[in-house]
Amino acid sequence: MLKDSLTKYKRIVLLTDGYSTPFLAKTAISLLRYRGDDIAAVLDKEHAGQTAQQLLGYGESIPVVDSLDQIDADALFIGIAPPGGKLPAQWKPIVMEALRLGMDVVSGLHDFLCNDESFVVAAHERGAKLIDVRRNNENETAKAVDFRRECLRIHAVGNDCSLGKMVTTLEIQKGLQERGCDAGFAATGQTGIMICGSGIPIDCVVSDFVNGATERLVLAHQDHDYLLIEGQGSISHPAYSAVTAGLLHGCAPDGLIFCYESGRENVKGFDHRVIPEMERIYSAYEIMSNLRHPCKIIGMAANTRHLTEEAALAEMQEMESRFGVPVCDVYRFGCDKLVDAAIQLRAEIVD
Amino acid sequence: MLKDSLTKYKRIVLLTDGYSTPFLAKTAISLLRYRGDDIAAVLDKEHAGQTAQQLLGYGESIPVVDSLDQIDADALFIGIAPPGGKLPAQWKPIVMEALRLGMDVVSGLHDFLCNDESFVVAAHERGAKLIDVRRNNENETAKAVDFRRECLRIHAVGNDCSLGKMVTTLEIQKGLQERGCDAGFAATGQTGIMICGSGIPIDCVVSDFVNGATERLVLAHQDHDYLLIEGQGSISHPAYSAVTAGLLHGCAPDGLIFCYESGRENVKGFDHRVIPEMERIYSAYEIMSNLRHPCKIIGMAANTRHLTEEAALAEMQEMESRFGVPVCDVYRFGCDKLVDAAIQLRAEIVD
Numbered sequence: 007m008l009k010d011s012l013t014k015y016k017r018i019v020l021l022t023d024g025y026s027t028p029f030l031a032k033t034a035i036s037l038l039r040y041r042g043d044d045i046a047a048v049l050d051k052e053h054a055g056q057t058a059q060q061l062l063g064y065g066e067s068i069p070v071v072d073s074l075d076q077i078d079a080d081a082l083f084i085g086i087a088p089p090g091g092k093l094p095a096q097w098k099p100i101v102m103e104a105l106r107l108g109m110d111v112v113s114g115l116h117d118f119l120c121n122d123e124s125f126v127v128a129a130h131e132r133g134a135k136l137i138d139v140r141r142n143n144e145n146e147t148a149k150a151v152d153f154r155r156e157c158l159r160i161h162a163v164g165n166d167c168s169l170g171k172m173v174t175t176l177e178i179q180k181g182l183q184e185r186g187c188d189a190g191f192a193a194t195g196q197t198g199i200m201i202c203g204s205g206i207p208i209d210c211v212v213s214d215f216v217n218g219a220t221e222r223l224v225l226a227h228q229d230h231d232y233l234l235i236e237g238q239g240s241i242s243h244p245a246y247s248a249v250t251a252g253l254l255h256g257c258a259p260d261g262l263i264f265c266y267e268s269g270r271e272n273v274k275g276f277d278h279r280v281i282p283e284m285e286r287i288y289s290a291y292e293i294m295s296n297l298r299h300p301c302k303i304i305g306m307a308a309n310t311r312h313l314t315e316e317a318a319l320a321e322m323q324e325m326e327s328r329f330g331v332p333v334c335d336v337y338r339f340g341c342d343k344l345v346d347a348a349i350q351l352r353a354e355i356v357d
Numbered sequence: 358m359l360k361d362s363l364t365k366y367k368r369i370v371l372l373t374d375g376y377s378t379p380f381l382a383k384t385a386i387s388l389l390r391y392r393g394d395d396i397a398a399v400l401d402k403e404h405a406g407q408t409a410q411q412l413l414g415y416g417e418s419i420p421v422v423d424s425l426d427q428i429d430a431d432a433l434f435i436g437i438a439p440p441g442g443k444l445p446a447q448w449k450p451i452v453m454e455a456l457r458l459g460m461d462v463v464s465g466l467h468d469f470l471c472n473d474e475s476f477v478v479a480a481h482e483r484g485a486k487l488i489d490v491r492r493n494n495e496n497e498t499a500k501a502v503d504f505r506r507e508c509l510r511i512h513a514v515g516n517d518c519s520l521g522k523m524v525t526t527l528e529i530q531k532g533l534q535e536r537g538c539d540a541g542f543a544a545t546g547q548t549g550i551m552i553c554g555s556g557i558p559i560d561c562v563v564s565d566f567v568n569g570a571t572e573r574l575v576l577a578h579q580d581h582d583y584l585l586i587e588g589q590g591s592i593s594h595p596a597y598s599a600v601t602a603g604l605l606h607g608c609a610p611d612g613l614i615f616c617y618e619s620g621r622e623n624v625k626g627f628d629h630r631v632i633p634e635m636e637r638i639y640s641a642y643e644i645m646s647n648l649r650h651p652c653k654i655i656g657m658a659a660n661t662r663h664l665t666e667e668a669a670l671a672e673m674q675e676m677e678s679r680f681g682v683p684v685c686d687v688y689r690f691g692c693d694k695l696v697d698a699a700i701q702l703r704a705e706i707v708d
Contacts, residue, residue, distance in 0.1 A: 150595035150630045213567045214560040216599035242648040244501035247606045248567035251592070252599025279501045282648050290648060293641050297593040297633050 007144075007222060012112060012137070013203030017046040017078060019071075019109075020085040021100060026050045026061050032168075033114060033197045034085030038065035040176060040201045046079045047071045049100065074103050083200060084113040089275070091116025091140075102128055110135040114196025114207070139196045140207040148217035148256055157228040158352040161257050162237035162307070164265035165287045167246065167274050170337070171237040171265045172198050174307040174344075177336040178263070179234045181345035190230035192223050194253060198236045208238055209249045216249065220256025232348060235259065241294060242287045244279055251294065258299035261351045262291055263344060264329075267309040268321055288329065304347040306333040358495075358574060363463060363488070364554030368397040368429060370422075370460075371436040372451060377401045377412050383519075384465060384548045385436030389416035391527060391552045397430045398422045400451065425454050434551060435464040440626070442467025442491075453479055461486040465547025465558070490547045491558040499568035499607055508579040509703040512610035513588040513658070516638045518597065518625050520618040521688070523549050525658040525695075526585040528687040529614070532696035533583050541581035543574050545604060549587045559589055560600045567600065571607025583699060586610065592645060593638045595630055602645065609650035612702045613642055614695060615680075618660040619672055639680065655698040657684040 020034040054072035058065025082104040105128040118138040162171040182189035193205025211219045235257045239246030273279040295301035310318035322333045332343035371385040405423035409416025433455040456479040469489040513522040533540035544556030562570045586608045590597030624630040646652035661669035673684040683694035
């Protein structure tokens with residue numbers, strides 16, 4: 007588990023230079039959305055002079071800059087999550103410059119910064135730190151413990167990757183906190199870890215230890231009344247179902263939020279693979295989770311970005327009658343009904 | 358994937374010194390069972406002079422010896438799979454002696470031989486090899502390919518660990534071969550790899566790549582008419598379900614053999630966890646596998662070692678009527694019905 011909390015950084019520069027599109031820069035966008043107060047600037051040479059809001063749709067007046075020496079920053083965060091996870095070659099001088107300025111550099115890439123000798127030497131010379139969020143040495147299997155009963159565990163799952171599971175959990179956490187509830191967030195992916203400061207990059211853990219790493223993550227956070235556990239992949243995903251199944255059993259949730267994107271028919275990045283019918287995946291989650299711990303789906307999070315507002319509202323209504331649970335688009339219309347469902351579930355189980 | 362085939366060794370010494378019990382020495386026992394002709398000796402000082410048959414129940418007249426220099430051997434295989442996976446400290450001199458004699462040393466332990474500098478130096482000096490079966494650098498996600506339709510994929514699954522999944526697949530392979538069918542075996546664990554010479558130690562693969570590694574393993578073996586894919590863990594296992602789910606989707610089986618042990622009520626090594634009802638796990642496998650590829654359970658393998666022969670036969674009959682599929686104890690009564698079921702499934706799907 008990443009021990010050094012990344013929330014200590016309060017003057018962060020987000021590096022998205024040349025990659026400032028919504029798909030590639032999703033790490034930067036999520037950090038602007040959830041840690042806007044800690045972001046000093048976005049570095050993208052071509053768009054210097056704009057605001058983060060103009061460039062990436064979040065971050066209001068946070069400036070876009072073309073070099074590091076204009077700003078007083080404490081860390082450089084790699085702001086992209088490209089397929090393949092490599093550091094763009096033209097970014098190497100930027101990382102070196104940050105280290106020379108004594109800034110820590112935080113990366114969620116598959117390619118670890120600390121495997122680059124020149125980075126290691128430069129960091130050492132200036133006392134700067136290289137933090138590879140995906141690096142881990144989780145090496146213990148799960149013990150199948152009973153978690154604290156008073157901690158209601160809510161886990162976001164879905165029928166595919168990249169459709170809003172992290173945002174759904176963060177929004178429900180915020181919604182619960184706004185109602186005065188004590189709600190924690192357990193991050194399982196690089197962006198979630200950069201946002202909340204700690205967590206386990208579960209897709210990089212050796213398979214024998216995935217359930218165990220997740221169990222330890224919950225044990226470290228079960229002092230909360232509610233714990234929102236970030237989801238990954240999908241139980242139906244041809245490539246990532248190992249990660250999803252291990253997470254599901256490792257965190258032994260009481261309730262699940264089922265996330266999907268309206269209109270998505272094929273597995274993202276696998277155009278030759280149709281996503282199975284939603285009822286089948288929905289049922290698979292309930293069956294699989296109950297093998298470990300009593301659990302039910304308490305709501306759905308629809309990502310309706312490709313629909314008009316009218317169509318989105320109609321679809322949500324249709325899904326509510328189809329599945330018999332509340333459905334929200336947490337981006338567009340908030341997550342009130344999902345917060346209600348979590349509070350109701352806790353009342354049923356704990357109180 | 359382990360490229361260097363371990364089947365080239367024809368004069369193997371199995372090291373079980375001080376650990377020659379059925380539970381700890383299961384790697385040695387399986388090698389005696391399936392590669393008896395390639396085993397030159399078993400090394401256990403205290404029991405030197407006995408036969409392998411006397412000491413471990415397999416291997417007939419293969420001698421148990423107290424030192425390596427009595428025998429002309431080409432490799433030393435670590436014959437145990439202890440919980441924790443460490444090399445016993447008192448074995449270090451034995452491994453060093455093997456390397457000094459120029460023997461290759463093959464290990465399935467979690468603790469890699471090649472991380473011990475003195476072993477590396479000794480091996481280098483004599484041109485001997487250290488082969489850590491569990492070491493892998495699988496680092497690609499699954500592509501969700503369509504496998505060759507003419508290759509019927511049969512995968513062994515179960516409701517717990519250590520109840521005979523590997524033996525079941527090896528026996529069905531043998532049974533198919535005895536009927537003149539072309540049947541291959543894809544090993545996913547250290548013992549299976551030592552027996553058939555190659556494979557992927559799937560529980561040591563990073564979770565993001567488990568489905569992909571399994572897919573590549575099948576691609577490498579799909580020239581057979583039948584491919585028996587070794588199973589690991591259980592979809593219901595609180596600690597290992599990530600491994601099992603990734604295997605299940607990675608190999609996209611056409612048929613499953615459901616393995617269980619009569620009378621086992623609790624998860625092995627987790628006395629506080631009851632194994633869920635068999636119908637639920639059975640159904641979970643069919644639901645999960647069908648999310649990837651059309652699949653059904655075509656038979657069950659009962660491990661009835663704790664029952665009398667009469668009780669075993671009665672239980673198998675009862676299970677057949679309960680689940681509607683053929684049930685065999687492949688150790689005690691052979692696997693004819695499971696071989697029939699595989700041949701019938703191939704006739705339905707392929708022919």
